[in-house]
Amino acid sequence: MSAVELSKLNPEERHKLVSLPVNGQGLKTLLEAGMIWLKTNQQTVNRLNVFPVPDGDTGTNMVLTMQAAFDEIETSGMENIGNMAHAVARGALMGARGNSGVILSQIWRGFARALDDEPVMDVVLLSKALTEAKETAYKGVVKPVEGTILTVIKDIATQAEVSAQRTTVFTDVLADIVQAAEASVERTPDLLPILKQAGVVDSGGKGLLFIFEGMLRFLNGDALDKAVTEALPLSEMDLEDAMETVEPGQDYEVVIDFTPHQTFKLEDYYDDLSKIGSSIQVGEGDGIYRMHIHVPLENRYDPIDHTMKLGTIQKVMMENLVAQMDERKNNKNPKLNLAQVQPGETAVVAVSPGAGLSRIFASLGVAAIVQGGQTMNPSIKEILAAFENLPTDKVIILPNNKNIIMAAKEAASMTVKQVAVIPTISVPQGLSAMFRLIPDAEFEENVELMNEAIHDVETGEITVATRTVEIDDVQVEKGQVIALHNGKLVTSTTSIETACEELLIAAETSDYERITLFYGEDMKQSQMNNLVDKIRSIYPDHEIEVHEGGQPHYQLIIAIE
């Protein structure tokens, strides 16, 4: 049966499928409900992964393991629960995927062993089976790690034993188990520090919780086809970030504050909203809900109409995202945290071709930035203006481009301040020099250190040829990707990737330790990811860093040191 079909069954039909005490067929239905609920919430579990190991996602692994177990029994007519449980265990074993899948298969194996030859299962037997499941699961590892699915099955077994003494009602025991599992999952970060660091609960434990919760929801008459959704605390709603990801066609942002009626169900609300738009977030605080959504122009009133049916609206905010995005683009005026120099200290002025690079220079302690680069050389006046008002009379200029050194020297000669121009011909040279700056050291010492530093780094640049030409014995066609090593043309090719590879070879990268890539405004994040993977596979021993440079024309500026 599908999730929807199972969800549609009325309580009477449900209890006909799972007669109590539970027999083989009943177990089959419960297992299916558990599997379906896990599948419905699969992505929630997947998102909890903390280890960047290619083991696959926990949610997916557990679903596939459960599916294999269910496939084994789907057509079986067995009434005996012992036989049915053994079939489940067999299926789970054969189909176990990933770590969590293997543990899950051990849980079913132990569960089945306790039910050997039993025709039906009451609460006492359930408790016994869960205890055996726990023991089998723990036997599979020499050094059990707590704060994982193992801890959760242990807590489940402990609770089942207590509950089975208190009551004989199957659903009551199951409800207790689910509650204990929930608490246990919540506790996992306290037991396993890596979870706490990542701010998540254990994924395998959460998956196991969903399996038991699915069984309970089925018996309680709850739906199994809508994932659990939790409202975020209002403070955690990230509307700024949501702005950054505007999907094409979703032109309007609507934010609604409302107080829901008694009958309000968050799952349904999410479900309805997802039919209207995207980037949905729902937050809650002090009984007030805040909803955020991106919708196409023609649907911009739908979220309001819909929410009005479910609660009392207090406030609506609507914004035209397209207009806002345009404004953002034009308003390229990032706040820079420039160094505040004291009188007598050395101030550095850097010429930067992009917003990202400006931020990096600022973070390294630059006191003033002049916008400029290859095709937009700043004037002498602009450079002069950048340092004339600084409260110190000791200034170092980093032109960071061959064509700007002259202008910088001119500016230096036009002031009464003591100015030194470090002849950096590239951004990497400028950055390398910045690393040596000691603000309160002697001016001459800084100049000397920074002059030395520019030879510590190899510069690579990747750009697109604007005309057909032959330089440095390399034939370049207009539109081709070219790579420059310390200003000298290395190669002309068709892809950024190849250009990069050849550049790194020309720069004798193997003799260095670190590759830093600054990507330009024309580069996409996805392109960068592929490129970095590629470079990493060629230079696995190198440290590779990627920063947004934001420079025009140059797809990449590369520092090799």
Added chain:
Amino acid sequence: MSETEKKHNELGSILIQKDAIASVARQSTLQSYGVVGLAPKNLIENIRQLFKKDAKYGVDIDFDHDGLLIDLYIMVEYGTRIKSITNSIINSVKYNVERTVGLPVRRINVHVRGLRISNMD
């Protein structure tokens, strides 16, 4: 050579003993689900283990210029899916060794030397 050189800069070199890497690999293996113990690589090791605890017991570390080569000799719980378990071991040992030691792992071979039967179904 029992030491493997990691990196060197103008101030000096970092040398890591194979035993140290073996300990990391060993811990990580023993924490992997399904592993019930390490197994001797050969008869000599089996006998030596009787007298002296050895960090490299059940673990073999080697390296070339492309990275580390790790061999693991393990015992597995009967009734578990060996393919999934060994995959997980490879993933977590690679992750833990690379993270803590800082050297790339080129290859991990897992040798299942036997099964422990705690329960027959």
